[in-house]
Amino acid sequence: MTQIGHNSGTPLPPEVARRRTFAIISHPDAGKTTLTEKLLVYGGAIQTAGAVRARGEQRRATSDFLKMEQQRGISVSASAMTFEWGDCWFNLLDTPGHEDFSEDTYRTLTAVDAAVMVIDAAKGIEPQTLKLFEVCRMRDLPILTFVNKMDREARDTFEIIDELQEKLAIDVTPASWPIGMGRDFLGTYDILHDRLGLMDRADRNRRGETLEMKGLDDPRLADHVPAGQLAELRENVEMARELMPALDRQSFGEGHMTPIWFGSAINSFGVAELLAGLAEFAPQPQPREALTGKTGDSKRMVEPQEKAATGFVFKVQANMDPKHRDRVAFLRLTSGRFTRGMKMHHVRSGKPMAISNPVLFLAAERELAEEAWAGDIIGIPNHGQLRIGDALTEGETLRFSGIPSFAPEMLQNCRAGDPLKAKHLDKALTQFAEEGAAKLFKPTFGSGWIVGVVGALQFDVLASRIETEYGLPVRFEATQYREARWIGGSDKAVDAFTDKEKGQCALDHDGDPVFMIRIPWDVQRVERDYPEVTLSRTKEMMV
Ligand SMILES: Nc1nc2c(ncn2[C@@H]2O[C@H](COP(=O)(O)OP(=O)(O)OP(=O)(O)O)[C@@H](O)[C@H]2O)c(=O)[nH]1
Numbered sequence: 001m002t003q004i005g006h007n008s009g010t011p012l013p014p015e016v017a018r019r020r021t022f023a024i025i026s027h028p029d030a031g032k033t034t035l036t037e038k039l040l041v042y043g044g045a046i047q048t049a050g051a052v053r054a055r056g057e058q059r060r061a062t063s064d065f066l067k068m069e070q071q072r073g074i075s076v077s078a079s080a081m082t083f084e085w086g087d088c089w090f091n092l093l094d095t096p097g098h099e100d101f102s103e104d105t106y107r108t109l110t111a112v113d114a115a116v117m118v119i120d121a122a123k124g125i126e127p128q129t130l131k132l133f134e135v136c137r138m139r140d141l142p143i144l145t146f147v148n149k150m151d152r153e154a155r156d157t158f159e160i161i162d163e164l165q166e167k168l169a170i171d172v173t174p175a176s177w178p179i180g181m182g183r184d185f186l187g188t189y190d191i192l193h194d195r196l197g198l199m200d201r202a203d204r205n206r207r208g209e210t211l212e213m214k215g216l217d218d219p220r221l222a223d224h225v226p227a228g229q230l231a232e233l234r235e236n237v238e239m240a241r242e243l244m245p246a247l248d249r250q251s252f253g254e255g256h257m258t259p260i261w262f263g264s265a266i267n268s269f270g271v272a273e274l275l276a277g278l279a280e281f282a283p284q285p286q287p288r289e290a291l292t293g294k295t296g297d298s299k300r301m302v303e304p305q306e307k308a309a310t311g312f313v314f315k316v317q318a319n320m321d322p323k324h325r326d327r328v329a330f331l332r333l334t335s336g337r338f339t340r341g342m343k344m345h346h347v348r349s350g351k352p353m354a355i356s357n358p359v360l361f362l363a364a365e366r367e368l369a370e371e372a373w374a375g376d377i378i379g380i381p382n383h384g385q386l387r388i389g390d391a392l393t394e395g396e397t398l399r400f401s402g403i404p405s406f407a408p409e410m411l412q413n414c415r416a417g418d419p420l421k422a423k424h425l426d427k428a429l430t431q432f433a434e435e436g437a438a439k440l441f442k443p444t445f446g447s448g449w450i451v452g453v454v455g456a457l458q459f460d461v462l463a464s465r466i467e468t469e470y471g472l473p474v475r476f477e478a479t480q481y482r483e484a485r486w487i488g489g490s491d492k493a494v495d496a497f498t499d500k501e502k503g504q505c506a507l508d509h510d511g512d513p514v515f516m517i518r519i520p521w522d523v524q525r526v527e528r529d530y531p532e533v534t535l536s537r538t539k540e541m542m543v
């Protein structure tokens with residue numbers, strides 16, 4: 001296997017070299033979850049693909065496990081899945097497309113080495129695709145593009161590619177070329193390997209036929225493709241080869257070029273080609289920058305081939321599986337080999353932590369992970385010790401930076417439908433705050449909580465989850481506050497400030513002081529009257 005990316009020095013152990021860890025991103029509804037489901041079928045992780053909107057006894061999509069996801073047919077939370085295919089071991093993260101959940105998606109992108117960008121063939125680049133692409137670019141993530149829904153009326157192929165090149169300022173190189181579209185969509189021609197792929201319309205779960213060809217002049221093509229479509233295919237591919245750059249691994253590895261595949265996820269078509277593309281081109285586990293030492297003022301690259309295991313938590317999810325009722329921290333292993341039962345050093349608390357029941361997310365089942373390697377995503381059930389941004393090592397003091405936490409843009413009061421259950425509500429809300437699903441503020445005066453989120457749909461998710469997971473109906477109500485900012489400065493200055501401004505101060509769920517803003521003028525007033533404190537929109541989610 002060829003190596004791309006920035007690994008330096010010693011070669012990777014074979015187990016690490018065969019890891020591929022990627023996220024699937026796009027605007028809502030482009031087909032990420034459907035594609036995930038089909039990838040799992042190919043990987044043998046599940047037998048039949050579930051439907052995103054399942055009726056009756058139909059199987060549901062594996063990665064949409066929350067009740068609200070299943071009811072509305074949208075993903076609201078990123079989920080991880082592991083499977084093997086060919087020589088490779090894949091860790092896949094399905095992300096939500098809706099912008100209200102983008103904080104979760106952005107954090108997920110810190111844990112992967114590549115992204116698959118799904119484009120709806122009829123819609124092209126949509127706003128959320130563009131935003132997510134920008135995040136990938138900031139992190140120099142290599143991107144593979146999958147143009148989905150070719151079984152529907154699609155845009156012209158050249159037009160789609162032009163739009164990608166223009167709007168994303170990225171070179172596009174066709175890995176496959178579609179033959180027809182909509183009702184006339186026959187399949188694709190694999191430009192990289194000279195193969196003809198034919199879609200099976202009779203059975204959505206069956207993989208179509210793939211035939212080896214001796215190039216586009218192979219006379220056998222005419223046995224499968226009608227003359228008109230064949231002439232068009234030849235002409236188009238010739239033109240594409242002339243106009244578009246050939247695949248350049250280095251440029252792809254640096255995020256400047258994206259290979260593009262065409263298919264129809266729901267018809268299981270083009271999925272195998274994409275998977276082969278991931279195996280062939282997606283990078284092996286990449287190094288991560290970390291801050292070291294007690295003060296964190298020096299930096300070093302943590303390389304995947306280092307002997308000692310290290311990793312960071314990029315997501316926490318409570319009550320994932322009603323059968324388990326626990327909290328799972330998603331850990332990306334950044335180096336070394338991890339084995340079950342290992343005692344790790346929890347950097348934030350400075351305490352040892354025995355990881356006795358780590359899990360691999362093998363489709364619908366959780367399985368105990370006996371071992372895991374750099375690149376893997378494992379789940380660590382815990383009782384709240386592990387938070388987003390936490391680092392685990394074999395003793396070294398280090399932390400991984402760049403895990404974002406967004407300032408909430410909407411604030412509401414949260415009340416239990418039954419006032420006697422207020423204690424339970426405390427517990428539920430704290431839990432979700434620690435998951436990163438919401439920000440939580442306890443005002444100095446008055447009772448109750450103020451909940452902050454980035455997007456309005458997050459309130460719906462919270463209400464639905466508090467009800468399903470805690471049996472507690474809740475109400476969200478308007479507050480007088482519009483924003484919350486974290487208060488910075490010397491301890492003395494912060495204490496003096498919070499004392500004077502009690503009426504507008506609160507503590508977040510970590511106990512850090514925040515200033516609650518009622519009108520924009522509040523900020524100017526604080527800046528004028530309290531030059532020794534700062535008001536900040538973000539809080540780093542690291543130890
Ligand atoms: N015609 C057609 N429909 C598809 C195809 N792939 C997915 N769909 C449908 O498109 C809809 C959205 O699919 P999802 O897989 O839920 O999309 P998603 O990107 O995961 O959506 P979010 O997670 O909410 O952002 C569903 O109704 C799918 O059945 C395809 O290849 N062809």
Ligand SMILES: [Mg+2]
Binds near residue numbers: 032033034075094096
């Ligand atoms: Mg989805």
